[in-house]
Amino acid sequence: MALLAVEELTRRFGGIVAVDDVSLDVGEGEIVGLIGPNGAGKTTVFNLITRLYRPDNGEIVFDRRSLLRTPAHGIVRRGIARTFQNVELFGSMTVLEHVLIGRHARRGRRAREILGYVGLAALAHRSARELSFGAQKRVELARALASGPRLLLLDEPAGGLNHEEVGELGALIRRMRQDFELTILLVEHHMQLVMGVADRVHVLDFGRRIASGTPGEVQNDAAVIEAYLGTNA
Amino acid sequence: MRRALGMSLWVAMVSAGLAVFLFLPHFVSDFHSRDLAQAGAFFIAIIGLDLLTGYTGQISLGHGALMAIGGYTTAALIVHEHWRDVWTIPLAGIAAGIVGFVVGLPALRLSGLYLALATFALAVAMPSLIKKFSGLTGGSQGLQFLESSPSQVTGLSGKVTVLGHTMTQNHFLYYLTWSIGIVGLGVAWLVVRGRGGRTFRSVRDSEIAAVSSGVNLAWTKTFAFALSGVYAGVAGALYAIQNEIVNPLSFTVSISILLLVGAVVGGLGSLSGLVLGALFVEYLPTLSTNVSTREGVPDFIYGAAIIVVMILLPTGAGGLLRRLARPLTTWLYTRP
Ligand SMILES: Nc1ncnc2c1ncn2[C@@H]1O[C@H](COP(=O)(O)OP(=O)(O)O)[C@@H](O)[C@H]1O
Ligand SMILES: [Mg+2]
Numbered sequence: 001m002a003l004l005a006v007e008e009l010t011r012r013f014g015g016i017v018a019v020d021d022v023s024l025d026v027g028e029g030e031i032v033g034l035i036g037p038n039g040a041g042k043t044t045v046f047n048l049i050t051r052l053y054r055p056d057n058g059e060i061v062f063d064r065r066s067l068l069r070t071p072a073h074g075i076v077r078r079g080i081a082r083t084f085q086n087v088e089l090f091g092s093m094t095v096l097e098h099v100l101i102g103r104h105a106r107r108g109r110r111a112r113e114i115l116g117y118v119g120l121a122a123l124a125h126r127s128a129r130e131l132s133f134g135a136q137k138r139v140e141l142a143r144a145l146a147s148g149p150r151l152l153l154l155d156e157p158a159g160g161l162n163h164e165e166v167g168e169l170g171a172l173i174r175r176m177r178q179d180f181e182l183t184i185l186l187v188e189h190h191m192q193l194v195m196g197v198a199d200r201v202h203v204l205d206f207g208r209r210i211a212s213g214t215p216g217e218v219q220n221d222a223a224v225i226e227a228y229l230g231t232n233a
Numbered sequence: 234m235r236r237a238l239g240m241s242l243w244v245a246m247v248s249a250g251l252a253v254f255l256f257l258p259h260f261v262s263d264f265h266s267r268d269l270a271q272a273g274a275f276f277i278a279i280i281g282l283d284l285l286t287g288y289t290g291q292i293s294l295g296h297g298a299l300m301a302i303g304g305y306t307t308a309a310l311i312v313h314e315h316w317r318d319v320w321t322i323p324l325a326g327i328a329a330g331i332v333g334f335v336v337g338l339p340a341l342r343l344s345g346l347y348l349a350l351a352t353f354a355l356a357v358a359m360p361s362l363i364k365k366f367s368g369l370t371g372g373s374q375g376l377q378f379l380e381s382s383p384s385q386v387t388g389l390s391g392k393v394t395v396l397g398h399t400m401t402q403n404h405f406l407y408y409l410t411w412s413i414g415i416v417g418l419g420v421a422w423l424v425v426r427g428r429g430g431r432t433f434r435s436v437r438d439s440e441i442a443a444v445s446s447g448v449n450l451a452w453t454k455t456f457a458f459a460l461s462g463v464y465a466g467v468a469g470a471l472y473a474i475q476n477e478i479v480n481p482l483s484f485t486v487s488i489s490i491l492l493l494v495g496a497v498v499g500g501l502g503s504l505s506g507l508v509l510g511a512l513f514v515e516y517l518p519t520l521s522t523n524v525s526t527r528e529g530v531p532d533f534i535y536g537a538a539i540i541v542v543m544i545l546l547p548t549g550a551g552g553l554l555r556r557l558a559r560p561l562t563t564w565l566y567t568r569p
Contacts, residue, residue, distance in 0.1 A: 050445055076447040088445075090438035092502065093431070101431050105447025125563075143446065 001064065003028040003183050004049070004151055009058030011044055018044040020207035021058075026151070031177055031184045033194040033215070036204035037227060042187040043085055045204070046153050050075050050082055062151065076105045081144035082153035085187075087136045089128045096124040098139050102146025108180075111146060117179070118142045118172075133160045145176070151183045152176070158190040166190055170197050195219065203227070235564070242561075254411055258404045266403040267475065268515060273410030274471040276511035279495045280414075280421050280504070281464020286493070287501030288425055289457040290437030291340060295352030297489035298359040299336075299462045301479075302329040303469030308376040308479040309369055318378070318474045319409065325470035326463040333462020337455035356489040360481035375480025378473075410471045417464060421504055424460070433457060434502070498542055500551020509550040513542070 002025035011019040019041045026032045034042050047053040049060055051072040060067040062078060070078055081102070090098060099111040108114065115121045118138045123131065128139050137157060144152060154173070158166045170193050176182055188194045194201060195215040203211040203218055205227040211218050218224055258266045282296050303325035310316040310324060336355065340348055363370045370376065393405035400408070425433060435443035436453050444450055473479045491514045499510020517538055521531035546553055555562075 052441065052444070071449075072444045073447050073449045076445065082445055084442070084445075088439045088442035090435050090442060092434050092438055097431055100428075101435055101446050101448075104428060104432065143442075147447070 002026055003030075003063060004185070005059075005061045006045070006049070007059040007061070009045070009048060009060065010056045011041075011048055011053055012056055017207045019048065019055075022204065022207070022209045024202045024209060024212065026183055026185050028183055029177070029181075030199050031173065031186060031197055033198035033201040034185060034187045034204065035189075035191070035194055035201060035218075036210075038189075039206075040204040041207040042204055043155055044207075046082060046155055046185075046187065049153065050080065073105075076147050076149070079106070079148075079150035080153065081147045081149035081151075083137070083140040083144055083155055083157060085155040085159065087133070087140055089136055089139060091129050093128060094125050095120050095128050095131070095139050095142070098128055098143045099146045102143040106147045106149075108146045108148025114142050114145050118145070134165055137161075145180060148180075149182065151185065152180075153185050153187075155187045156189055157186070158188055158193050166193055169193065173197050251415075254415065258407050263401050263403045266401075266407040268519075270403065270406040270410045270475055271472065272511050272515035273407065273414045274468045274475065275492065275495060275514045276414045276468075276508060277410075277417050277471065278465050278468035278492050279499060279507050279510050279514070280417050281461040281468070282492050282496045283499065283501060283504065283507060284421055284424065284433070284464070285457050285461035286496060287503070288430065288433035288437065289454055291337075291454060291457065292345065292349040292493075293352040293461070294349045294489050294493060295336070295355035295359075296461070296465050296492045297484045297486065298352075298356045299329045299333055299465035300469030300472060300488065300492075301359050301363065301484035302332045302462075303466030304473035304479045304483060305363065305370055305376075305469075306466065307470040307473045308371075308378065311378050312371075312376045313369075322413070322467055322470045322474075326467040329466020329469065330459045330463035333465070334455055334459035336462070337458025340458060341451055341454055353486070353489065356486045359484060363481045371480070373481060375478055375483070378477045406471075406475050410475070413467060413471065417467070418504060418507070421464075425504070437502075494539055496549075498539075498546070498549055500546075500549025500554075503549070503551030503555065505554050506550030506552070 004026040006022060006024045009019055009022045010017065022041070022045065024034075034045065036042055044053065048055050049067065051067065051070060055068070062080065067075070067078070090101070093101070095115065096111060099114055102108070103111065112121070112124075115124055118141055120135065120138055120142060123135065128136060131139065137160070141154075141157070157173075158169055161169060173184060173186070174197055177184055186194065186198060198215055200213065201215055201218045202209055203221070203224050205223075210223045210227060211221045213221070257269065261269070278296060278300055282293060286292050306325040306328040307318065307321040310321040311318055336352070340351070343351055364372050393400055393402055395405065424430070432443075432448055432453055435446065435448050436450060440450060469484065473483070476483065495510035495514040496507070497510070498513045499507035517535055518531070521534040521538070524530065524534050548555075
C-alpha cells in the first residue's frame with residue numbers, strides 16, 4: 001500500500017484543465033520525481049494534495065485515509081510538509097522563528113538541530129527577508145522539516161541555484177531521506193537532479209500523466225521525449 | 234552573565250515605567266490627571282487595535298464602534314441596573330469581545346482596504362444604530378450617570394477611597410485606567426511573546442505559508458478580532474466612566490481614525506511604543522490649538538503633524554525604540 005495515492009484527480013481553472021484525471025502513487029521511503037514542462041500541472045498537484053485547492057474530481061489517500069476531509073491547516077498535522085516554488089516566507093520573522101513555527105502543529109527535531117542540518121545555524125537571528133534566494137529556500141526546507149513530516153513535498157528546490165549548489169542539493173535530499181526517515185515527492189525542472197536522486201518518476205504534460213517508471217525508463221519513453229522536445233522546439 | 238545583565242536592564246526599565254505611572258499625578262494638576270486618564274483609555278484601545286492590525290494584519294477603521302459597545306454596556310448597567318461603575322468594566326469588555334468576534338466572521342472574506350472600508354462603515358453606522366435603540370441607549374440624549382445613580386465609586390463627593398488611600402476623583406480615574414492599561418499591556422505581551430505572536434504574524438505575513446504550517450486562519454483572525462474587541466470595550470467603559478455620560482457623539486468616526494493613527498504612530502506590530510501613540514492622540518488636538526486658534530489652523534497643524542510623524546517614523550515609535558536599542562539587544566542576545 002502506497003503512503004500517498006492520488007486517484008483520478010482533476011482540477012479545472014475556467015477552460016483550462018490544469019490536472020486531468022491524474023493517478024499516481026508514492027511508496028513509503030521513496031523519492032519520487034514529478035516532472036513535466038512548464039504549465040503541466042505539477043504545482044497544482046501539490047496544491048491539491050495540501051488542500052489549498054479543492055479537486056473537481058478524484059481522491060487523495062495518505063496513510064490509508066482520505067486527505068479530502070482534512071482542511072488545509074490540518075495537513076501538516078497529518079504529517080505532510082511542503083516548500084513552495086516561489087518561496088513563501090514570513091517577512092517579519094527571523095530564520096529561527098520560521099523553524100519554530102514549523103514546530104507548532106507537530107514537533108519534529110529541535111530548532112537548533114534543524115538549522116545546523118540545513119546549514120543555517122549562523123543565520124538564525126537574521127531576518128529571512130534579507131537572505132539570498134538560495135538561503136531562503138533552505139529556510140523553507142528547515143520550516144518543513146521542523147514539523148517532523150513523513151511526506152515532504154518539494155516544489156522546484158533547485159530553482160535559482162547554480163550548478164554546484166544543485167549538486168549539494170541532490171546529496172542533501174538523499175541524506176534527508178535517511179536522517180529524517182522521509183518519503184519525498186519532488187517537483188523539479190532540473191532533469192539531472194531528478195534523474196540522480198529519484199527512485200521513480202511520474203511525468204505530466206498538459207495536466208495528464210503521460211509516463212511513469214524509473215528514471216532510465218522514463219528518459220527513453222517516446223511520449224516523454226516528444227513532450228520535452230515539443231516544448232523546447 | 235549577559236543574560237543577567239539583559240534581565241536587570243529589563244527590570245530597571247519596567248521599574249522606571251511603574252515609577253512614572255505611580256508618581257506622575259503628583260507632578261501635574263488634578264485637572265491634568267483627567268487628560269492622562271483619557272489617554273489611558275486610548276492606550277488600551279490602541280493595544281487592542283495593534284493586536285488586530287499590527288499583528289494579524291487586519292485593518293480596522295471601526296474600533297470606535299467597539300468602544301461604543303463597551304461604553305454603552307457600562308452606561309446601561311449603571312443607569313438601568315444601578316451597578317457600580319467599576320464592576321461594569323469586565324462586562325463591557327466581554328460584550329465588545331463578542332461583537333468583535335461577530336464582526337470578525339464576515340471580515341474573513343475581506344482583506345486589506347476592503348476590510349478597512351467595511352469596518353469604517355460600521356463606525357459610520359454606529360451613531361444611528363445607537364439612536365434606533367433609544368429605550369436602552371437613551372437615544373440622542375444619551376445616558377447620564379450622575380442623576381440616575383448617586384452611589385457610584387466615582388462621582389459626587391469628589392473623593393474616592395481605595396485600600397485606605399483617599400484621593401481625588403481624577404487621580405482615581407488616572408490610577409484605575411492606567412492600572413488596567415498596564416495589565417492589558419502585560420496580557421498582550423504574553424499573547425504575542427512566543428507561539429501566539431508567531432501565529433498572529435504568520436497570518437499577516439503569508440496566509441499560504443501560515444496555512445501550510447498548520448495555522449487555522451479563520452480561528453486566528455476571529456480570535457484576534459474578539460480579543461481586540463475586549464480591549465476596545467474596556468477602553469470604551471473607562472471612557473464612559475471618565476465622562477459620566479455617553480451619547481451618540483461620544484464615539485464618533487474620528488475616534489476610530491485616531492485610534493488607527495495612534496497605533497501607527499506607536500508602531501504597528503510592536504508593543505513598546507504604544508504609550509507614545511496614545512499620548513499623541515490625546516495631546517495633539519490641544520497642542521494644535523495652542524499654536525493658534527484661528528479658524529482652520531489647528532486642523533491643519535493636526536493633519537500636518539500626523540503626516541510628518543509618519544514620514545519620520547515609518548515604523549512608529551516602537552520601530553524607533555527597536556532601532557535605538559538594536560546594538561544593545563544584539564550584544565545581549567547573540568552568542569559570542
Ligand atoms: N490559481 C490558478 N488560477 C488559474 N489558473 C491556474 C491556477 N493555478 C494554476 N493554473 C493553471 O494551471 C496550469 C498548470 O499550472 P501549474 O500547476 O502551476 O504548472 P507547473 O507547476 O507544472 O508549471 C497552468 O496553465 C496555470 O496557468
Ligand atoms: Mg510549478
